[in-house]
């Protein structure tokens with residue numbers, strides 16, 4: 060696979076994967092095994108574990124900010140510390156948790172779902188992970204740099220991020236960390252695409268791929284076209300800061316708006332890079348727990364493609380209020396995205412319609428996902444309208460909107476995936492009762508946290524403020540939000556306990572605890588090295604269901620004889 | 621592979637369409653250039669696939685393919701373990717820290733990275 064360079068590599072990957080791969084030398088256990096691993100499952104676990112730790116860090120920052128906002132006045136944080144916290148909170152959740160969690164789950168499950176022995180480029184895969192870890196560490200450890208971490212917001216707008224706005228090394232470390240993480244994402248995107256195109260098991264045609272795999276292909280495509288411009292933009296920013304450049308400095312003929320173009324060219328598609336993987340996971344889970352095939356397979360794939368295309372042409376809806384962009388164009392394109400997104404709701408509802416729905420934990424998270432994301436989508440259409448956006452720009456209304464998409468949507472999708480696949484990854488069963496309690500806590504906590512923010516925004520509370528006046532009536536809504544965050548935090552702690560308890564309890568999960576449809580459930584839990592010793596014939600997008608059906612039909616014939 | 625080719629071609633011509641409309645309506649250069657490259661990059665991949673994939677018959681695209689059909693064909697070596705990706709990333713992070721804190725760190729990082737790349741190549745050959 061990794062042999063030679065250039066065309067040679069590709070020509071090698073074009074050959075068939077053997078069902079029983081040649082035995083490979085395994086290293087002795089311990090830390091060295093993890094450092095040197097090229098097994099997509101181990102790398103997937105490293106990704107999932109690391110991103111979850113980053114999630115805990117980002118969540119802790121959110122909690123600190125919410126505690127500060129519970130009362131008017133400054134109690135626990137200075138204004139500068141607050142600025143650093145919301146900057147790194149946003150950066151962590153976007154670059155170090157949601158997007159890489161999607162890539163981590165894909166690392167583990169794309170090869171399994173298509174019947175492949177590994178990713179196409181195993182060592183590149185390992186490199187992606189280590190670059191991601193280096194980037195994450197650079198960003199989080201920048202709190203200890205002189206002057207603290209970047210306080211320029213996750214968008215790092217110039218001139219706030221410029222040499223006068225942020226003189227310390229915080230912004231530089233932020234730039235470098237993001238560059239490392241984005242290089243890692245691009246490598247993973249290439250790897251996933253080549254894997255999905257060229258390492259499928261015979262019979263697994265493109266139109267039989269599980270929808271998670273399809274959405275990862277489309278996510279990878281979006282990564283490939285959206286990350287290079289942000290890499291360029293941040294490099295230019297670094298040049299402006301240290302090498303005497305004036306790309307963004309208007310006083311010397313540069314353009315501040317150019318930075319915003321480069322940032323949002325990446326920034327908007329990134330939203331879909333953070334949601335499409337979880338659309339895919341949810342669409343794999345709902346049919347299994349409704350005992351029905353997915354409703355509208357082709358429609359779903361084309362809707363994902365349409366979302367990818369449209370989302371690349373709406374970037375400047377984040378810049379309506381600059382007055383420097385063509386608002387009607389970007390508004391129109393943004394409205395259009397609601398159409399393919401609506402199609403997905405038809406897919407999900409149509410799949411559940413008339414099905415025998417089982418309310419196991421993964422399905423609960425899917426339902427929570429749909430409810431929250433629906434609200435995030437509706438407010439998304441609202442802020443896509445320039446007159447509304449001028450009123451609510453940079454207020455808590457926008458904060459509520461994108462948290463309904465990214466926390467209510469993506470985070471719930473992540474939990475759905477983790478609960479669905481945990482038995483496969485570890486071989487152990489999670490406690491259903493604890494899982495349901497986690498769901499209730501996070502669902503209630505989340506909605507308490509963020510619903511009131513819509514109202515706060517409409518009442519004029521700006522985002523990114525550490526303090527607010529006591530006499531404007533914002534206090535009680537802020538207190539509810541803080542309470543909600545605490546409840547969510549308890550839910551996350553309970554989730555950690557849920558996982559630890561499963562490892563301690565060691566209840567065997569079996570190979571196929573949910574009666575799944577896709578190939579990952581046909582191998583052992585956890586799968587062996589190189590994944591499969593046996594594969595069912597693949598004749599539809601539900602090969603395992605077909606196989607079980609065949610068994611049942613044959614059993615019925617036996618009885619009749 | 622025809623589906624992949626179509627996907628990249630669709631992306632390319634979608635961008636061409638949107639880019640043309642965008643330019644005609646706005647005459648704004650940054651976005652137009654970005655959209656132009658979003659036309660060219662997938663187009664390049666689509667053309668490459670078109671030229672290569674025509675000769676390519678994959679059993680996975682055969683609707684009647686059986687899992688056994690892949691048996692016994694060498695798809696190259698999957699390295700079970702390699703230290704070099706870790707070392708490469710270590711070098712890269714030293715190098716970017718060097719950009720912030722001083723050239724000597726960048727130099728050290730660059731050296732480590734170069735060594736790791738040599739290591740990766742040796743491993744591939746050996």
Ligand SMILES: [Cu+2]
Nearest residue numbers: 327330376377
């Ligand atoms: Cu957007």
